[in-house]
Amino acid sequence: MAAELVEAKNMVMSFRVSDLQMLLGFVGRSKSGLKHELVTRALQLVQFDCSPELFKKIKELYETRYAKKNVDPSPQAPRPLDPLALHSMPRTPLSGPTVDYPVLYGKYLNGLGRLPTKALKPEVRLVKLPFFNMLDELLKPTELVPQNAEKLQESPCIFALTPRQVEMIRNSRELQPGVKAVQVVLRICYSDTSCPQEDQYPPNIAVKVNHSYCSVPGYYPSNKPGVEPKRPCRPINLTHLMYLSSATNRITVTWGNYGKSYSVALYLVRQLTSSDLLQRLKTIGVKHPELCKALVKEKLRLDPDSEIATTGVRVSLICPLVKMRLSVPCRAETCAHLQCFDAVFYLQMNEKKPTWMCPVCDKPAAYDQLIIDGLLSKILSECEDADEIEFLAEGSWRPIRAEKEPSCSPQGPILVLGTSDANGLPQASSSPGVGGSMSSALGGAGSGAGAAGGPENGKPGADVVDLTLDSSSSSEDDDDDDEDDEDDDEGPRPKRRCPFQKGLVPAC
DSSP states (O other): HHHHHHHHHHHHEEEEEHHHHHHHTTTTOOOOOOHHHHHHHHHHHHOOOOOOHHHHHHHHHHHHHSSOTTSOSSSSOOOOGGGGGGGGGGGSSSSSSSSHHHHHHSSBBTBBBBSSSSHHHHHBBBBOOTTTEEEEEEEEEEEOOSEEEESSEEEEEEEEOOOHHHHHHHSSOOETTTSSEEEEEEEEEOOSSOOBBBBOOOOOOOETTTTEOOOOOOOOOOOOOOOOOOOOOEEEEEEGGSSOOOOOOOOOOOEESSOOEEEEEEEEEOOOOOHHHHHHHHHHHHHHHHHHHHHHHHHHHOOTSSSSSOOOEEESSSSSTTSOSSHHHHTTTTTOOOOOHHHHHHHHHHHHHHOBBOOOTBBBGGGGGEEEEEHHHHHEEEEEEESEEEETTOOEEEEEOOOOOOSSOOOOOOOOOOOTTTTSSBOOSSSSSSHHHHTTTTTTHHHHHHHHSGGTTTTOOOOOTTTTTOHHHHHHHHHHHHHHHHHHHHHHOOOOOOOOSSSSEEEO
16 A cells, blocks of 8 residues: 555656646646645645545556556556445544544545545634534535536535444433434535634525435524625534434535635534533633732723823623623623623523624624633622722722612602581591591591581582692682682672592692
């Protein structure tokens, strides 16, 4: 095997640009670039992915350009490769201890191919997802290469899991019914090597696993006119549709070819929950109170070039996310503010919709940058009757308690108005409520006498005085009384109707 590798490398080193492009096109790799880039790419294929088909193609290209004399022009073709025999082939681990990768065999099919055990440089990188721990890399990011001019393309891939990986999936706990913690996920992103890429789906995406289509996250509805709905691009879980045995699995990605280049990758991951991340943060992410105190002093240090001196800074003990008192005060190390948010709710919200943006300054606050403020945690346990504190220049703090607002309820005595009997006792009111109960409490005899002397016996009732009227209303009432006196000479005086119901009136 080593002799064949050396022979294949020597043949590749003698290839021209056209030969190198034909070889790379045969395996579905990019054919663009300078000659030394093409040579490097081809040598890496030979070193880490030299299948019999690839070795045969190298020989064909070499013999086409360099026809050998006195040599049989049709050398014996290599024995066809048994796909199942690939399980026993030695593999080079990515890093660390030996890892049994699943087998991806056969030549590159419409842009997807077997697993290269060493990445090409530059390579497409995907951002690290906090809720997924990568266990194995089943397929490195591989570019989706269109095979024709059609807008709708299909890229299939065939692979099998190792017995160890199948056992990991079967023995993992269930996050919810039918969803295992250890999963095989498909990730898709732009083919951009400048920086780690976020997950991004191509248009018209559809994923078929064996004989069933896998569900892909749909679009978020948009209520704003003229704004296109957004689609949450996340890893696609393929585990429930796969054969958890030595049988091979076939994945077919259908995508729209509209000019942009995309890459796909397969990973074996362990999905975590917000509780798992919170426990890890409490274990390794707590910042000592003295370090937090030193940060406060640094923030409040006198700047000789500034004309404004800051003597203190206020920090709220209420989480800006849920408007509740902080339980686990947290912030990102990259943030410039001292204000914290609650780590519990922050992780739960990013578990549902990952944005990882600080709710205080609206800047990126990734999970790896989060810390728990040890000083503020200590303050929360010591100060339970305040919702805000102030840090002072020397690093100390004082609570800020809200002042009590004055009550709006009347403070004066309650005056009971109504008709009275001959003895001067008030008559019981017929209206329900507090007035009726207070009138009845003055005495049963008085109330009975007042009832007898009411309007039912032909006697006019007593006037009800409204204490809420001003002096101008009183003068108008006096004029009305004078007119009533003039009318008494001509005939009986009509009863006055009070616009207010008898009962309780606050005395101002």
